[in-house]
Amino acid sequence: xxxxxxxxxxxCAGTGQCVLVAPAVFGLxxxxxSTVIGPVDTLESAASARLAADRCPMGAIRIEx
Amino acid sequence: MTARTSIPAFEERLSDPxxxxxxxxxxxxxxxxAPVYWxxxxxHWLVTEFDLAETVLTEPTDFxxxxxxxxxxxxxxxxxxVRAARVAVHFETPQxxxxxxxxxxxxxxxxxxxxxxxxxxSLDTLIRAVAAQLLQSVAGRQFDVVADxxxxxxxxxxxxxxxxxxxxxxxxxxxxxxxxxxxxxxxxGPEHARRFTSSLEEWRGLLTEWMDARRRTPEDxxxxxxxxxxxxxxxxxxxxxxxLLHLVxxxxxxxxxxxxxxxxxxxxxxEQARKISANPELIPNAIEETLRYETPLPRDRRIxxxxxxxxxxxxxxxDLVMSVLAAANRDPNHFPDPHRFxxxxxxxxxxxxxxxxxxxxxxxxxxxRLEAAIAIEALFxxxxxxxxxxxxxxxxxxxxxxxxxxxxPVVTDRR
Numbered sequence: 001x002x003x004x005x006x007x008x009x010x011x012c013a014g015t016g017q018c019v020l021v022a023p024a025v026f027g028l029x030x031x032x033x034s035t036v037i038g039p040v041d042t043l044e045s046a047a048s049a050r051l052a053a054d055r056c057p058m059g060a061i062r063i064e065x
Numbered sequence: 066m067t068a069r070t071s072i073p074a075f076e077e078r079l080s081d082p083x084x085x086x087x088x089x090x091x092x093x094x095x096x097x098x099a100p101v102y103w104x105x106x107x108x109h110w111l112v113t114e115f116d117l118a119e120t121v122l123t124e125p126t127d128f129x130x131x132x133x134x135x136x137x138x139x140x141x142x143x144x145x146x147v148r149a150a151r152v153a154v155h156f157e158t159p160q161x162x163x164x165x166x167x168x169x170x171x172x173x174x175x176x177x178x179x180x181x182x183x184x185x186x187s188l189d190t191l192i193r194a195v196a197a198q199l200l201q202s203v204a205g206r207q208f209d210v211v212a213d214x215x216x217x218x219x220x221x222x223x224x225x226x227x228x229x230x231x232x233x234x235x236x237x238x239x240x241x242x243x244x245x246x247x248x249x250x251x252x253x254g255p256e257h258a259r260r261f262t263s264s265l266e267e268w269r270g271l272l273t274e275w276m277d278a279r280r281r282t283p284e285d286x287x288x289x290x291x292x293x294x295x296x297x298x299x300x301x302x303x304x305x306x307x308x309l310l311h312l313v314x315x316x317x318x319x320x321x322x323x324x325x326x327x328x329x330x331x332x333x334x335x336e337q338a339r340k341i342s343a344n345p346e347l348i349p350n351a352i353e354e355t356l357r358y359e360t361p362l363p364r365d366r367r368i369x370x371x372x373x374x375x376x377x378x379x380x381x382x383x384d385l386v387m388s389v390l391a392a393a394n395r396d397p398n399h400f401p402d403p404h405r406f407x408x409x410x411x412x413x414x415x416x417x418x419x420x421x422x423x424x425x426x427x428x429x430x431x432x433x434r435l436e437a438a439i440a441i442e443a444l445f446x447x448x449x450x451x452x453x454x455x456x457x458x459x460x461x462x463x464x465x466x467x468x469x470x471x472x473x474p475v476v477t478d479r480r
Binding site: 011031057058 | 170173174177424426
């Protein structure tokens with residue numbers, strides 16, 4: 001599959017929900033905010049990134065094909 | 066497939082007055098026999114299995130957060146209901162816990178800035194100072210962890226975060242109690258509805274007044290942010306008021322329960338208490354275990370938006386569905402030996418549900434965690450030999466919405 005373009009917007013509040021469901025894709029930076037740490041280029045990572053976007057309390061994860 | 070079929074033996078256990086002393090044998094039974102169970106007596110489904118509770122919490126299009134409060138009010142006896150008309154209006158306004166996307170996302174973004182990790186970390190010094198001050202004024206060899214520390218500390222902290230003036234802070238516990246009893250007490254009457262109505266009215270007036278004051282003199286607090294969000298048209302005045310009051314109320318009672326529950330379970334296990342007292346870096350994990358083991362907010366409510374199947378239960382559109390967080394947190398498929406309090410338990414495989422899951426994850430969770438950890442550290446720092454009063458039997462608040470101790474008397478010989 002082609003690589004998905006995943007970004008965390010400035011709405012991130014560091015709730016860590018994305019790290020729980022997609023630990024290979026998201027991590028927390030020094031400010032405790034979410035950041036993309038891994039590529040989203042497999043079906044599994046794409047599914048977990050989408051789940052993270054669904055569950056983000058701030059709606060702060062953007063996914064583009 | 067099971068539609069709404071209540072089982073008399075389960076109903077009896079759920080309504081037994083001794084249920085609250087230890088609800089877990091009943092929750093275990095439900096999880097094994099009917100993990101999605103319709104209780105006729107309670108008037109809602111109880112979801113006790115971890116994976117199913119997670120589904121309910123993370124699929125807001127199927128399980129809505131709107132309308133619970135007014136459903137509750139509609140079920141009250143008429144003489145109480147008529148006096149709760151103003152309460153109903155207040156809870157019709159979307160705020161954090163009673164809204165779905167896109168309202169929820171909009172409101173959460175408007176208020177989220179004061180709960181960012183860096184912002185919360187900056188509260189550390191304040192929380193330590195308040196905890197130290199409270200413990201210094203404790204007199205005698207015996208004191209009550211709940212009344213002397215667990216109640217006043219969160220009231221002080223949430224007041225600083227929101228910007229509640231000092232002279233009004235003693236009004237926070239009464240409105241918190243009013244709301245908790247209104248939604249959680251099995252027997253509320255017209256007098257109660259009248260009291261809650263008048264405290265809501267009073268708070269709405271005060272919050273409006275304080276937001277006006279912040280327009281003239283901005284501060285670094287949530288009231289200032291709220292006024293700004295209203296002026297920019299991002300939230301309505303009613304939404305701002307409802308959300309502010311929610312933050313004040315949710316920001317103290319639950320953390321009070323967490324601090325009391327944590328100290329109780331740590332002291333109940335003297336070996337773990339000794340280890341924690343000597344190694345304060347173990348405290349944050351002990352707080353996580355308390356959140357799992359004695360979940361301060363034991364359930365979260367949703368309303369089904371369509372007919373659907375959950376587990377093997379057929380839920381109808383409009384049914385009230387309770388995720389029993391306290392039961393999911395003791396699901397043996399996710400937490401080995403779930404009925405053991407283990408302050409060193411690893412949460413790497415499964416994380417507990419105490420703050421919810423998904424979009425409604427508790428906004429104040431980082432503040433609650435920080436306050437509870439500092440409270441426990443301060444207790445052990447001030448009194449190295451703390452222990453429970455001999456013969457102490459826990460007295461839990463008899464309400465469905467919270468799990469917390471009415472008092473926690475402890476003794477020390479070194480002071």
